[in-house]
Amino acid sequence: MKATKIFDNKYQWYVFARDPEKKEGIIDTNQYMIKTDSGTMLLDPGGIEVFASMLTAVLHYVNVDEITDLFASHQDPDIISSLGLWEEALPHAKLHTPWLWEGFIRHFGSKNISFAPIADEGGTVDLGEAHLQFIPAHYLHASGNFHVYDENARILFSGDVGAALEPEGAPMYVEDFNEHAEKMRLFHQRWMPSNRAKQDWINRVRSLDIDIMAPQHGRLFKGDDVKRFLDWFEKLDVGIAIA
Amino acid sequence: MLAKTKVNSTESILITAATVTAELSKVRNIAKEMSIAVMNAKAISHRAGEVALGFRPITDFIDEMAQDVMQLVIKISREAFQLSQMAIERTHLLNTEQQYRRVLENAQDAPYVDSLKPAVERIQKQYREYQEILQKNIVRLSLLLDDIQSSTKGSQVLSTTSRVEASQAGSFSSSLVVVAENLEQATDKIRAHVKSSQNKLDNVLEIIKREKL
Ligand SMILES: [Fe+2]
Ligand SMILES: [Fe+2]
Numbered sequence: 001m002k003a004t005k006i007f008d009n010k011y012q013w014y015v016f017a018r019d020p021e022k023k024e025g026i027i028d029t030n031q032y033m034i035k036t037d038s039g040t041m042l043l044d045p046g047g048i049e050v051f052a053s054m055l056t057a058v059l060h061y062v063n064v065d066e067i068t069d070l071f072a073s074h075q076d077p078d079i080i081s082s083l084g085l086w087e088e089a090l091p092h093a094k095l096h097t098p099w100l101w102e103g104f105i106r107h108f109g110s111k112n113i114s115f116a117p118i119a120d121e122g123g124t125v126d127l128g129e130a131h132l133q134f135i136p137a138h139y140l141h142a143s144g145n146f147h148v149y150d151e152n153a154r155i156l157f158s159g160d161v162g163a164a165l166e167p168e169g170a171p172m173y174v175e176d177f178n179e180h181a182e183k184m185r186l187f188h189q190r191w192m193p194s195n196r197a198k199q200d201w202i203n204r205v206r207s208l209d210i211d212i213m214a215p216q217h218g219r220l221f222k223g224d225d226v227k228r229f230l231d232w233f234e235k236l237d238v239g240i241a242i243a
Numbered sequence: 244m245l246a247k248t249k250v251n252s253t254e255s256i257l258i259t260a261a262t263v264t265a266e267l268s269k270v271r272n273i274a275k276e277m278s279i280a281v282m283n284a285k286a287i288s289h290r291a292g293e294v295a296l297g298f299r300p301i302t303d304f305i306d307e308m309a310q311d312v313m314q315l316v317i318k319i320s321r322e323a324f325q326l327s328q329m330a331i332e333r334t335h336l337l338n339t340e341q342q343y344r345r346v347l348e349n350a351q352d353a354p355y356v357d358s359l360k361p362a363v364e365r366i367q368k369q370y371r372e373y374q375e376i377l378q379k380n381i382v383r384l385s386l387l388l389d390d391i392q393s394s395t396k397g398s399q400v401l402s403t404t405s406r407v408e409a410s411q412a413g414s415f416s417s418s419l420v421v422v423a424e425n426l427e428q429a430t431d432k433i434r435a436h437v438k439s440s441q442n443k444l445d446n447v448l449e450i451i452k453r454e455k456l
Contacts, residue, residue, distance in 0.1 A: 052342050055359075056350040063358035088339045089362035 001053040007153040010129045011036035019053045036128025041069035051082040073159035074142030075101035084109030100144030139197035154211035164218030174219045177228045192238040256330035259447045260323040266436045271316040278309035284422040291415035297408040311394045333373045402427040
């Protein structure tokens with residue numbers, strides 16, 4: 001699995017993606033890690049199928065017992081079905097996840113992990129020097145769903161928002177927004193159910209200072225492409241499967 | 244290769260636990276029938292009066308035995324279910340250990356690879372503990388099945404006595420003889436189901452004993 005450092009100042013953000021060992025037919029995912037001097041968090045650590053590659057990649061940057069926190073934006077298997085495998089190595093770690101899904105995610109593993117449910121209005125958590133905010137993104141697409149904003153790094157981890165479906169080995173960053181938009185269209189129209197939820201999220205996110213918007217699938221958005229994404233998303237009609 | 248054998252042994256445990264539960268449910272049905280037949284016999288011997296007096300303690304005994312067997316069945320079935328649960332948890336440990344070992348191999352050049360080793364050792368230790376508990380539970384299950392065998396032992400002796408007593412019950416004799424005969428058949432069936440369960444448990448115990456992580 002490919003690792004890319006996307007922020008480095010007192011602490012680091014990494015993205016792990018484009019796993020060459022991934023089996024065919026399984027959606028490609030981006031896993032993130034925030035490493036600080038006093039704690040490390042994995043964001044949407046991924047499915048069972050990518051677990052071994054992901055852990056292998058992580059061990060290039062951090063001791064496994066330094067992983068103190070996990071974050072699961074929502075309950076999907078591509079987000080957190082690996083929990084039962086992670087928790088055997090992380091007996092003292094905490095999982096931050098929407099309160100709505102705790103009982104569901106426990107089906108993936110609840111032997112060692114302790115749950116830190118996030119209330120609907122969001123919250124904050126300090127991880128060493130990193131002050132992280134859980135930004136509500138309900139119904140985008142899961143009915144309980146959060147993104148993670150790091151004001152200092154100016155990174156918004158945006159879960160399934162900004163996701164694109166594209167061939168294997170795609171670059172990590174969006175290069176030509178208009179061309180990329182076509183690879184995002186169906187995903188957002190079909191997986192995102194609510195225009196109202198979409199607009200609420202856009203209003204919230206416009207007030208944040210963002211250098212990188214980092215989704216769980218596809219490519220990351222840098223600089224002006226973040227604004228381009230918000231404009232594009234605002235115009236897009238979602239929830240199209242309703243006949 | 245080795246891992247595959249272990250997963251198969253989990254399968255054997257699950258199948259054995261399910262089979263034992265199925266056998267026990269047959270045992271329970273037989274015991275239930277026995278206790279109904281005994282209620283009948285009680286009514287008959289009551290009507291028969293003096294001549295069937297000797298039959299009454301026998302019906303009380305059979306009734307008690309049937310109740311004992313039914314209670315044991317409930318207890319053993321519960322334990323068999325726990326055995327399945329434990330086998331599944333052990334499979335999870337096996338899968339995790341396999342994944343971690345894959346990581347240890349693939350991450351040989353990773354600077355922090357050694358930090359995973361304590362976790363692997365922890366899992367292996369847990370696996371061995373599970374292995375022991377599983378074996379103990381299977382032995383305990385087999386001993387509980389022995390309890391069914393011992394509680395039915397008396398009825399084998401009794402069926403002879405009850406036949407003698409039944410034959411002396413005058414005009415009610417033929418109905419009571421049927422009860423006595425049924426008792427013998429039912430007991431034989433119960434013992435056969437229990438024995439077959441015990442054989443299956445012995446087999447699975449051997450499979451587990453042969454495995455090593
Ligand atoms: Fe999702
Ligand atoms: Fe996803």
